[in-house]
Amino acid sequence: xxxxxxxxxxxxxxxxxxxxxxxxxxxxxxxxxxxxxxxxxxxxxxxxxxxxxxxxxxxxxxxxxxxxxxxxxxxxxxxxxxxxxxxxxxxxxxxxxxxxxxxxxxxxxxxxxxxxxxxxxxxxxxxxxxxxxxxxxxxxxxxxxxxxxxxxxxxxxxxxxxxxxxxxxxxxxxxxxxxxxxxxxxxxxxxxxxxxxxxxxxxxxxxxxxxxxxxxxxxxxxxxxxxxxxxxxxxxxxxxxxxxxxxxxxxxxxxxxxxxxxxxxxxxxxxxxxxxxxxxxxxxxxxxxxxxxxxxxxxxxxxxxxxxxxxxxxxxxxxxxxxxxxxxxx
Amino acid sequence: xxxxxxxxxxxxxxxxxxxxxxxxxxxxxxxxxxxxxxxxxxxxxxxxxxxxxxxxxxxxxxxxxxxxxxxxxxxxxxxxxxxxxxxxxxxxxxxxxxxxxxxxxxxxxxxxxxxxxxxxxxxxxxxxxxxxxxxxxxxxxxxxxxxxxxxxxxxxxxxxxxxxxxxxxxxxxxxxxxxxxxxxxxxxxxxxxxxxxxxxxxxxxxxxxxxxxxxxxxxxxxxxxxxxxxxxxxxxxxxxxxxxxxxxxxxxxxxxxxxxxxxxxxxxxxxxxxxxxxxxxxxxxxxxxxxxxxxxxxxxxxxxxxxxxxxxxxxxxxxxxxxxxxxxxx
Numbered sequence: 001x002x003x004x005x006x007x008x009x010x011x012x013x014x015x016x017x018x019x020x021x022x023x024x025x026x027x028x029x030x031x032x033x034x035x036x037x038x039x040x041x042x043x044x045x046x047x048x049x050x051x052x053x054x055x056x057x058x059x060x061x062x063x064x065x066x067x068x069x070x071x072x073x074x075x076x077x078x079x080x081x082x083x084x085x086x087x088x089x090x091x092x093x094x095x096x097x098x099x100x101x102x103x104x105x106x107x108x109x110x111x112x113x114x115x116x117x118x119x120x121x122x123x124x125x126x127x128x129x130x131x132x133x134x135x136x137x138x139x140x141x142x143x144x145x146x147x148x149x150x151x152x153x154x155x156x157x158x159x160x161x162x163x164x165x166x167x168x169x170x171x172x173x174x175x176x177x178x179x180x181x182x183x184x185x186x187x188x189x190x191x192x193x194x195x196x197x198x199x200x201x202x203x204x205x206x207x208x209x210x211x212x213x214x215x216x217x218x219x220x221x222x223x224x225x226x227x228x229x230x231x232x233x234x235x236x237x238x239x240x241x242x243x244x245x246x247x248x249x250x251x252x253x254x255x256x257x258x259x260x261x262x263x264x265x266x267x268x269x270x271x272x273x274x275x276x277x278x279x280x281x282x283x284x285x286x287x288x289x290x291x292x293x294x295x296x297x298x299x300x301x302x303x304x305x306x307x308x309x310x311x312x313x314x315x316x317x318x319x320x321x322x323x324x325x326x327x328x329x330x
Numbered sequence: 331x332x333x334x335x336x337x338x339x340x341x342x343x344x345x346x347x348x349x350x351x352x353x354x355x356x357x358x359x360x361x362x363x364x365x366x367x368x369x370x371x372x373x374x375x376x377x378x379x380x381x382x383x384x385x386x387x388x389x390x391x392x393x394x395x396x397x398x399x400x401x402x403x404x405x406x407x408x409x410x411x412x413x414x415x416x417x418x419x420x421x422x423x424x425x426x427x428x429x430x431x432x433x434x435x436x437x438x439x440x441x442x443x444x445x446x447x448x449x450x451x452x453x454x455x456x457x458x459x460x461x462x463x464x465x466x467x468x469x470x471x472x473x474x475x476x477x478x479x480x481x482x483x484x485x486x487x488x489x490x491x492x493x494x495x496x497x498x499x500x501x502x503x504x505x506x507x508x509x510x511x512x513x514x515x516x517x518x519x520x521x522x523x524x525x526x527x528x529x530x531x532x533x534x535x536x537x538x539x540x541x542x543x544x545x546x547x548x549x550x551x552x553x554x555x556x557x558x559x560x561x562x563x564x565x566x567x568x569x570x571x572x573x574x575x576x577x578x579x580x581x582x583x584x585x586x587x588x589x590x591x592x593x594x595x596x597x598x599x600x601x602x603x604x605x606x607x608x609x610x611x612x613x614x615x616x617x618x619x620x621x622x623x624x625x626x627x628x629x630x631x632x633x634x635x636x637x638x639x640x641x642x643x644x645x646x647x648x649x650x651x652x653x654x655x656x657x658x659x660x
Contacts, residue, residue, distance in 0.1 A: 086488040094424035094481065119468055133467050136480075138449055139499070139566060141491065143484035150466075151424065151481040154473035158416040161471065169469070236469060 002026040003227070004067050004109070006057050006100055007074030009036030011180050012114070012172070015220045016071055017041060021049055023224075028063055032056040034085065035076045040179050057096040058088070067107040069227050072100040073114040075149075079142065079270070080185025086144040093148025094155070101159045110166045112227055113156045117173040117240065117277055118146045127244075127280040130171065130236050140272045153236075160234050168226040173240025173279045176299065177216030178306035182314065188213060191251050192300075192307050195260040205269035207248030212278045214241035215299030218292035225288040240279035241292040257300050332356040333557070334397050334439070336387050336430055337404030339366030341510050342444070342502070345550045346401055347371060351379055353554075358393055362386040364415065365406045370509050387426040388418070397437040399557050402430040403444040405479075409472065409600070410515025416474040423478025424485070431489045440496040442557055443486045447503040447570065447607055448476045457574075457608040460501065460566050470602040483566075490564050498556040503570025503609045506629065507546030508636035512644065518543060521581050522630075522637050525590040535599035537578030542608045544571035545629035548622035555618040570609035571622040587630050 003020050007013040008029030013036065020027045026049045029041060033054065044050040055061045057074050075092045076082040082089040097113065104111040120128045121136035136146045159165040176188045183193065187204075188211075194201045222239040229235060245253075251264055284290045294302075333350050337343040338359030343366065350357045356379045359371060363384065374380040385391045387404050405422045406412040412419040427443065434441040450458045451466035466476045489495040506518045513523065517534075518541075524531045552569040559565060575583075581594055614620045624632075 086492055087485070090424075090481070090485050090488060091428070094420075094428075098421070098424075121463070133451070133465055135463055137463050138480040138483045139487040139564075143480075144488050147477075147481050147484035150468040150473075151420070151477050153468045154477035155417070155420050157469040158420060158474050162416055234469075 001068040002028065002066055003069040003071060004028045004030065004063060004103070005071045005073060006030045006096070007036060007114070009033060009038065009041045010073060010077070011040075012175060012216065012219065013073040014040035014179055015177070015216050016073065016223060017044060017050065019220050019224055021047055025049070027051070028053060028067070030055050030057060031074065034088065035081050037181070057099055058091040061099060062103060067103065067109045069110045069112065070100055070104040071112045071114070071223065071227065072097060075114070076145070077116070078181070078184040078186050082145040083141060089144045090148050093152045097152040097155055101155065101165065105159060105163050105165050110168065110227065111156065111159070112168045112170065112223065113152055115153055115169050115171045116149050117171055117238070117279065118142070119150050119153060119171060121146060122272060122274045123276060126276045127242060127278040128238070129280040130238055130283055137272050142272050157234065166232060167234045168229065169234065169236040170223055170226055170239045171236070172219060173214055173238065173277065174211050175214045175216055175219045177303050182307055182310045187211060187247055188250065189307070191254045192258070192303070193311060195254050195258040195262055196308055196311055198260060198262055200263045200265045201251050201255070202265055202267055203247055203251060204267050204273065205247070206266060207251070208246055209269070209273070209275045210244045210246050210277060211250070212241050212244045213250070213296060213299070214239070214292055215294035215302070218294050222284060222288060222290045225290055229288065231287070235287060237284045237287065238279040238281055239284060240281065242279055242281055243296060244276070244278040245296065253296070253300065257304060331398040332358065332396055333399040333401060334358045334360065334393060334433070335401045335403060336360045336426070337366060337444070339363060339368065339371045340403060340407070342505060342546065342549065343403040344370035344509055345507070345546050346403065346553060347374060347380065349550050349554055351377055355379070357381070358383060358397070360385050360387060361404065364418065365411050367511070387429055388421040391429060392433060397433065397439045399440045399442065400430055400434040401442045401444070401553065401557065402427060405444070406475070407446070408511070408514040408516050412475040413471060419474045420478050423482045427482040427485055431486065431495065435489060435493050435495050440498065440557065441486065441489070442498045442500065442553065443482055445483055445499050445501045446479050447501055447568070447609065448472070449480050449483060449501060451476060452602060452604045453606060456606045457572060457610040458568070459610040460568055460613055467602050472602050487564065496562060497564045498559065499564065499566040500553055500556055500569045501566070502549060503544055503568065503607065504541050505544045505546050505549045507633050512637055512640045517541060517577055518580065519637070521584045522588070522633070523641060525584050525588040525592055526637055526641055528590060528592055530593045530595045531581050531585070532595055532597055533577055533581060534597050534603065535577070536596060537581070538576055539599070539603070539605045540574045540576050540607060541580070542571050542574045543580070543626060543629070544569070544622055545624035545632070548624050552614060552618065552620045555620055559618065561617070565617060567614045567617065568609040568611050569614060570611065572609055572611055573626060574606070574608040575626070583626065583630065587634060
């Protein structure tokens with residue numbers, strides 16, 4: 001297959017590129033580096049089956065040659081990112097998705113939209129099945145992401161109904177692993193960074209709210225199965241790890257793993273922050289034969305070395321930046 | 331004031347143009363005639379304070395000169411229209427709203443987004459207050475309209491937060507009156523058309539589901555007050571008539587008004603059709619001092635002559651079309 005990955009230099013996108021190349025597929029990776037990073041795909045740049053296109057997908061764009069699958073994974077995805085890029089995030093969800101769908105339609109490619117558990121908002125049912133319509137504030141600060149993704153789902157569905165495009169919509173729950181941005185503002189990287197640096201761990205709220213963390217290789221396996229699934233009808237499938245944990249418990253596990261003696265401090269929950277979050281994955285099991293296989297202790301252990309290395313590099317870069325500043329000041 | 335009205339040749343848009351001109355304002359009316367109609371604004375074309383621009387707002391566009399207010403009312407709005415123009419409807423909500431917001435930002439104009447009770451979806455609370463987050467299926471057939479409007483609300487809110495644009499979001503409940511399209515597929519025009527033509531009246535569902543119908547002059551008064559409101563903060567306000575009625579009761583009232591002896595037939599409810607719909611208008615009362623003043627019997631009586639005239643013209647046009655067809659066939 002020749003597969004196009006938008007957001008291919010992002011956290012999940014780069015793992016998808018790796019997996020696709022490893023499986024012998026050709027990959028066209030599209031990224032604007034607004035939140036994706038060059039180092040995530042640097043090791044692929046000279047691979048003969050890998051092509052990189054630097055492109056902001058909110059502008060019109062096109063790609064030559066046949067494309068069998070479009071994995072549309074471009075978007076700011078952490079609250080810190082999308083609150084800093086609110087209008088861009090909205091444009092990626094609508095304009096970017098439109099351009100990606102037009103491409104899939106023209107190439108007769110299967111279209112996989114990276115959706116999110118955020119379409120369920122602050123859910124009133126737990127776990128969340130795919131038939132749940134969600135509980136999202138359309139005018140709150142988080143709506144720039146949540147509503148953009150709901151809109152992207154609506155547009156993707158319309159391309160199936162109107163033009164017969166074969167579509168898959170994985171709703172992705174919290175995912176973690178190497179190549180996350182260590183400072184992307186989400187709970188897990190925040191806590192792990194603070195533990196490694198010996199800083200106090202910050203918990204927003206009282207720590208009783210829950211998340212379900214899926215290790216990235218599990219998530220990639222689910223997306224890959226969706227891409228290859230022969231079903232002609234739309235597939236809307238939760239992908240996540242149903243092993244729900246309170247943020248307080250996660251903090252304790254990270255403290256133990258890192259051997260850190262950091263204290264825990266509490267801050268107010270941000271507006272409209274979901275209190276619980278857990279995927280109902282019965283549909284993924286049934287249709288794709290998929291379920292996560294990496295338990296959290298193993299996933300966290302695999303993630304730790306990456307965070308240590310990334311933080312060390314940040315530290316070196318920061319020191320170098322300060323040295324140059326001092327030099328410039330004479 | 332110089333006010334731009336997108337969708338100014340549509341049902342509500344043309345009433346807004348009339349009102350603005352009558353109040354002594356300058357009006358720039360923008361419409362693509364995809365669902366708007368030339369005859370709705372024909373009487374204004376030679377008015378010195380009225381300017382018409384034919385433009386599809388999903389494409390980039392701009393307007394010269396100062397603009398003090400943007401009334402963004404362009405969109406297919408009846409289920410029949412948006413199910414026939416699903417992708418265009420999505421594009422109007424995102425691309426069209428983006429272009430209109432960019433214009434409001436550039437002109438430092440107050441921005442009024444015509445939103446809808448459809449952002450509440452098939453509601454779980456009745457009446458619906460503005461703080462209700464809604465119950466919308468993001469991947470159902472109606473999502474092309476509902477999610478487009480929720481997205482438009484999110485983007486409008488983001489322009490306020492990011493660029494300080496002064497915004498007002500009326501959530502408009504069912505509205506009726508002259509200049510509705512007699513064949514737009516909604517309950518009230520459907521029933522009235524069938525009663526006038528002596529055809530059986532069609533009720534979708536068992537007739538027990540409810541709607542709240544606001545006469546168009548009441549709605550226009552509310553929008554006009556929103557446009558002039560001095561408040562710097564965003565105003566998100568339900569505009570509708572809280573006088574809830576079952577569709578069965580509405581059908582009976584229309585039969586009585588028209589003196590028709592048509593029978594009533596029942597058909598299955600379309601997918602995701604809201605079962606109840608009634609605005610909580612306490613906020614509009616408090617902030618704008620607004621409430622509807624035209625009771626339904628008066629509003630229906632005022633609407634009937636327009637429907638009779640419009641149907642007669644359709645009939646003439648249809649006969650003429652058939653005559654030309656016969657002529658062409660020799």
